[in-house]
Amino acid sequence: MVLWAMDPAERGARLANAALAAAAAKRAISDQHAWALVEVACASVPDHLVAVRRAYRSLFGCSLEEDAAACPALQDALRKLLVSLVRSYRCEAELVDEGVAGVEAAQLAEAIRRRKQPHGDEVIRIVSTRSKHQLRATFRRYEQEHGAGIDEDIAKHSSSQFSKILRSAVWCLTSPEKHFAEAIRYSILGFGTDEETLTRAIVSGAEIGMERIKEEYKARFKTTVTSDVVGDTSGYYKDFLLTLVESED
Template sequence: MKKAMVLLATEPAERDAKLAREALGRRGDDRDAWVLIEAACAATPDHLLRKVGVAACPAFQEPLRKLLVSLVRSYRCAEGSVDMAVAKQEAAQLAEAIRRKKQPHGGEVVRIVSTRSKPQLAATFRCYKEQHGSDIEEDMKQYSSSQFARMLKIAVWCLTSPEKHFAEVIRYSILGLGTDEDALTRAIVSRADIDTKKIKQEYRVRFKTTVTDDVVGDTSGYYMDILLALVGKE
């Protein structure tokens, strides 16, 4: 409960920085990388975390480190026109790296995902699906099982459909024995004023239950009350 209250009372940029520093001090597993990707890709540009010392962190190894560094250094315009010719060209470049070469860690992939605006990327990913009949994140999973591919999928979700990622974070935080309270708190608190409604809808469709039911089933006391207040009625 204390951590939830602290995060609630913290400005978004400061909260991102605090969570990132904590992630950099841990083992560097998938869930630590999630925190950095969320700060870099799901945050709005006005409070985007710019420098978190990823390059100096021994927990993350190449090529994942290169992706994380590129993402946290990037500043994306919130608005902007979409160039469909570029979208089609870069969709083809992504397919070449992911489907044919099976090398999602290629330089062009990192460049595209870490530098293009969110509207431009959304257009590129639509072109990708039109060209190949599958979503880019599905192909990442099919053609590569590496940690890099898993984190690249998270980056794509956070950039274009963050509700997918945060629904998954909530679900994973309550599965199995015990609760990953850090992940559960982070997901619900950080998205409370942004896209909670979309997350709840995504959660219901994917997992055939509700965020409310799972929070009630896995937490208790004032901590549960805080989370339910943020989630809202379902």
């Protein structure tokens, strides 16, 4: 309830700070804490990230990118990706350059499919700077020319933590329902519930588009968000999450 009641920019700032603090305390960043940074940086509109950075500075007395860059839990490649994402400001214009899309699709394929180096500088540059419309065009060209989506190839050609976080960034930038569906599913699998991830995914997902998330969840996991929340939570916590998820057949 506290998260939902917050101003979205303050919520994003606090979630990012909490993720970095948890990673620093453990001297290792979990996928779930890296997800929090990716969600803040990529899942919403560019102006939201600007507002988050402004709120972060006001709340914590330093910049989000400074804290990400200084986090001792981040290895070089992942640090570079996350810092590049949180400092980004993407153009919102719908204009797409198909020539650039073709060139950059080839650069991505070279790094991911041939060299198996998704952490390459060109990959980070493209993912962290191009507009969402331009990225969609690039990823379409990638799939047309190579017969597989870039997210599929990232998972196929590398199993590193960097690759997992890169795939989450690709999803958040172009089809965030895929990322939030996976985050919700992860949080309820296995013994116990990852309430931190589940709460963040549903609260943030409700603002991104819960209907699309529910459709994606049902298609991929052959069950519903509602039934899994009911089966894994209880009490007022369950009731509040179901309010955000809304009715589901």
